[in-house]
Amino acid sequence: MRAMVFHGPGDLRAEELPVPTPGAGEVVLRIDAALTCGTDVKTLRRGHPVMIPRVPTVFGHELAGTVTALGRGVRGIRAGDRLVAANSAPCGECAACVAGRPNLCEDLLFVNGAYAEYIALPARLVARNVVRLGPDLPASRAAFAEPLACALLAVERARVDAGQSVVVLGHGPLGCLLAMVAAARKARVILVGKAGWRFDRVAALDIGECIDAAGSPDVVAEIRARTAGRGGDVTFDATGRPEVWEQAVDAVARGGTVVFFGGCAPGTSITVDTRRLHYEELALLGAFHHTPDTIRQAVDLMESGAVVPDGIVTHRMALGQVPDALALMSRGEALKVLITP
């Protein structure tokens, strides 16, 4: 089979590999759709010791496919089933898993290999973090389960509710997904981005009101003006930039919740006004990754039609064009690229 193999930073190769055969508890999928992710771009640039501890590894982690072969002992899955597989599986036994926070598992098993014709899913993933798809959910949409599950976890952390003002800072694919999930909960959504081709695409999706941060002298003042001077009940950073994390705090209302969703570079820090934090009872929360529950809920949201993320796909390409797709992403000329082997 053809596969795009990551050998280290800057080194992605098209290779011919044997079609995997499933070991005990494993499942082999024919990949029907894969999606590019901002994480891929970062990983290709500088590696990712957590998600890709060993190289070479087949690259890519957002996928949907059809079961072609099953190992011994697999229950509840049959050849021909269409599945979404998450890109990680928690151990189920550590303190975080026992406490019901498997996204913080001390032994999270990461799985890569979406940019190939086939993938063998390890037994732990098959047992804990795959979801069977109904006939009406196309693979190209189902492949959004992983990033959508991350957005769901963050929205869940903030307890976003109907009628709240929700501000999302950042108009990348995850900013869009956060906005879509908040809108599905009947919140009023304000999406802050920077003018340009990508922002125009996002504005056309009509998820919420849009503010151009580049064209506004004071984004926080603009957010406050649009929320009767209060600020957002919930603000999300989806940029991973410390100065925007601070804006997310500045733009939140009294009693509000800030969710730091975008990961910043190592060693960075932010300054917080202690007076506001105390007297205004601000809640500052991190949100990381997803859980088997949010993966399942993400599939449910797409199957019910409550979230239809298709508009975030700006390009479609073949497997051999993954390097071109990632180059487009890194130049800010694509939101997500759909890869079909």
Ligand SMILES: [Zn+2]
């Ligand atoms: Zn991703």
Ligand SMILES: [Zn+2]
């Ligand atoms: Zn664990």
